[in-house]
Amino acid sequence: MTQPPTLPACCAPLLDHWPLPRALPGVQLLSTRFDPERLDPEDFTRWGIAPLKAVNKRQTEFLAGRICAHEALRRLTGAPLILPVAEDRSPCWPAGVVGSITHGAGWAAAVAARAEHWRGLGLDVEKLLPSTRADRLAAEILTPAELLGYAELPEAQRALRVTLTFSIKESLFKALYPLVQKRFYFQEAELIQHDADGHARLRLLNDLSREWRTGAELEGQFALFEGYLLSLVSIPR
Structure with a gap:
């Protein structure tokens, strides 16, 4: 090489x-x-x-x-x-x-x-948001379903929830945009599952193409390290 x-x-x-x-x-x-x-x-x-x-x-x-x-x-x-x-x-x-x-x-x-x-x-990589900034951004990044129970979470969990949702939706956009050639935004997908092991699942809330329609689900994963959150969405052949 x-x-x-x-x-x-x-x-x-x-x-x-x-x-x-x-x-x-x-x-x-x-x-x-x-x-x-x-x-x-x-x-x-x-x-x-x-x-x-x-x-x-x-x-x-x-x-x-x-x-x-x-x-x-x-x-x-x-x-x-x-x-x-x-x-x-x-x-x-x-x-x-x-x-x-x-x-x-x-x-x-x-x-x-x-x-x-x-x-x-x-x-996508993001620095973990402080809780005050996470609270300001929550309504923009989280869907109504994702906001359920948000206000009752402790500060650290609210900050993590918004950071994770922001990051993994950015990763979703990067993975799908070359396939659909169409811009889409935070409210057009939602994080329907994530766990402490770093596994996540997302669902589309709007049609993006003939193939990628409302209800389609995609796998994601994430990791925390040194104040960062790294997320990845992968679409197998």
Whole structure:
């Protein structure tokens, strides 16, 4: 395999690990920590990535996410590639590959797999919300069914509920959007099941395409680590 350029100083060594509860055959997950204070603008040139006109934080998280995707592709296919950006701002994965990139609060990751085995992957990371912010966002993110019993939960559980629901619906969008080519929002799906082991299930509340209709259910999973919540929705072939 072709060796990649030297890792930028703003990125920690890449980790090839699986923090989620259920391993997925053939899926590569790479992650890194990143520090915007250590960004060198020349890193974009060295990696062949078009620089962004943005603040350091946005530039660094974009760079870190693309480097994780590059390594995931290299391990999956042996062909390193920097993903271009589509008109809708989503990453353009090569033919025969599905994947997803996420970044937030100094942590970035990418997943990739062969399309012959997986139709869609959606990955999202979030910092756990403080309860006061979770309460402000709850009505926007949670459906009426998801809000049942919410007010009676302890603060920490309310914060976790909103963070999880937000994150896994973001993962759902990333997994389904390439298939339906239609934007949809928090109130168009609901989290119908989740457990302490990190398994989750979602249901669509609106028709998104002829295949993906109201009532369709999808599997998800999540993990908590160091104040982050990582979620993944996967659609097998």
